[in-house]
Amino acid sequence: MSAVMENVAVRPTMEELVERAAAMVPALREQADAVEAARTVPASTIQAFRDAGFFKILQPAEWGGYEMNPEAFYRVLMELGRGCPSSAWNLMILGIHQWEFGKLDPRAGQEIWGEDRNLLVASSYAPFGKVRKVDGGWMLSGKWPTASGSDHCEAGAFLGARVYDDQGNVADLRSYLVRREDYELIDDWYVVGLCGTGSKSLQIKGEAFVPDYRSHSIVEYTANQGPETYRLPFNQIFYAAVSSVIVGFANGMVELFVEHMKPRQNVFVGGPVAARNPFVQEKLGNAVLLIRSARARILQSVQESTAYVRRNEPVPLEQRVLHFLDIQAVGKDCFAAGHMLFKKSSARGVFDSSPLQRQLRALLVGANHVTQNEDDTSALLGSYLLGQGVPPLVFELPPVH
Structure with a gap:
C-alpha cells in the first residue's frame, strides 16, 4: 500500500474530529484568561491540536494530511471557539494554510514539509508589502500586521501584495510564501480582544526572493484537476x-x-x-x-x-x-x-x-x-x-x- 493510501486509510472521520474538539472545551475555557494575560497561546495547546490531528485536516495527503473537505475543519473550529477564543483563532489561522498548499506547485510543500510534516506557517494577506517581478520569481519587501500565531511558525508565512501593470493599475493580488529566515517579528499586539493570539507584525529584512512556485493569485479562481x-x-x-x-x-x-x-x-x-x-x-x-x-x-x-x-x-x-x-x-x-x-x-x-x-x-x-x-x-x-x-x-x- 502506498504512503498516500496509508494516510487516507487511517484518517479519522469528521465526527471523531469534532468529538475530540468538544472534549477539549472545558480545559481551554479554564486556561483562557491565562492565555490572554500571556498574549500568546502556549506551545502545549498547539501541540494538543497537533496530537488531535487538527492541523492535518486540510493538509494534502502527499505530506501526511487527511485531505478532507473544509467542512470538517469548520466544525472543529465551531467547537473550540466555545472554550478559548485565542487558542481557537490560532488553530483557524495556522490550520487553514495547509489547504493553501493544495493550490500551490508541489515544490512549495516539499520545501516546507520535506523533512518535517508538522511545521506551521503564519500569514498576513493584507497587501501592505511591495513586490516586483524578477526572473524566476518575485522580490518582496515591507511590513505586514496581525500575523496570528506567528510565534509557533518555524517555516515561514504567506504574505499578500498587489501587483501593478506597466500603467500603474492594480493587476492582481497575490499570496507569497516567505521563509522564516527572511523576516523578523515585531511585538505590537496590544488590543481589546483576542489578546492571546500573538498576532504580531512581520517585517521583511530588506528584500526576500520568492520563487514563482511559492506564489499564487488570491483573486483568480481556477478549478484545477487535483483533489x-x-x-x-x-x-x-x-x-x-x-x-x-x-x-x-x-x-x-x-x-x-x-x-x-x-x-x-x-x-x-x-x-x-x-x-x-x-x-x-x-x-x-x-x-x-x-x-x-x-x-x-x-x-x-x-x-x-x-x-x-x-x-x-x-x-x-x-x-x-x-x-x-x-x-x-x-x-x-x-x-x-x-x-x-x-x-x-x-x-x-x-x-x-x-x-x-x-x-x-x-x-x-x-x-x-x-x-x-x-x-x-x-x-x-x-x-x-x-x-x-x-x-x-x-x-x-x-x-x-
Whole structure:
C-alpha cells in the first residue's frame, strides 16, 4: 500500500474530529484568561491540536494530511471557539494554510514539509508589502500586521501584495510564501480582544526572493484537476474559516450566559427570578436563532460549492457572490447575539472575572476582521443581482488592455 493510501486509510472521520474538539472545551475555557494575560497561546495547546490531528485536516495527503473537505475543519473550529477564543483563532489561522498548499506547485510543500510534516506557517494577506517581478520569481519587501500565531511558525508565512501593470493599475493580488529566515517579528499586539493570539507584525529584512512556485493569485479562481477539496475558491474557504471560529465564540457566550442566569437572583426581590424573566428568555432565544442561522449558512455554502467540484465543474460566479455574503454576515449576526446576551448580564458581566466579557471582546474583534465586511458585500451582491456586474479584483482579475 502506498504512503498516500496509508494516510487516507487511517484518517479519522469528521465526527471523531469534532468529538475530540468538544472534549477539549472545558480545559481551554479554564486556561483562557491565562492565555490572554500571556498574549500568546502556549506551545502545549498547539501541540494538543497537533496530537488531535487538527492541523492535518486540510493538509494534502502527499505530506501526511487527511485531505478532507473544509467542512470538517469548520466544525472543529465551531467547537473550540466555545472554550478559548485565542487558542481557537490560532488553530483557524495556522490550520487553514495547509489547504493553501493544495493550490500551490508541489515544490512549495516539499520545501516546507520535506523533512518535517508538522511545521506551521503564519500569514498576513493584507497587501501592505511591495513586490516586483524578477526572473524566476518575485522580490518582496515591507511590513505586514496581525500575523496570528506567528510565534509557533518555524517555516515561514504567506504574505499578500498587489501587483501593478506597466500603467500603474492594480493587476492582481497575490499570496507569497516567505521563509522564516527572511523576516523578523515585531511585538505590537496590544488590543481589546483576542489578546492571546500573538498576532504580531512581520517585517521583511530588506528584500526576500520568492520563487514563482511559492506564489499564487488570491483573486483568480481556477478549478484545477487535483483533489476536490483544493478545487474550491480560495476566498470562500479562508473567509468561512474565520466565520466558523466566530460561531464558536458566540456559542460559548450562550453557554456561559445560561450558566450565569439559571441561579441568578434579583437583588431587590430575591429568589432565582432571572430564568423566569420573559425578556431574558426572549434575548436568549433570538441570540441562539442568529447563531444557528449563521452556522447553517457557512455549512450550506461549502456543501453547495463541494457539489459543483465533485461534478468537475467550477463554482459559478453567481454562487460565489451569494456565498460571499452568507459568510461575511456571520460576524455581524454573532456579535449582535453576543451583545444582546451581555446587555442582560447586568453589572456582574462587566467584571474582568466574568468570562462573558472575554467572549464578547472576542466577538467584537472577530467581527472587525476584513472577512466580516458585510456592508460592502451586501452592496456587491445587490449590484450583481441588478445586472451591474462585480468589481474587478474580488472574484476575477481585471481585463487586460
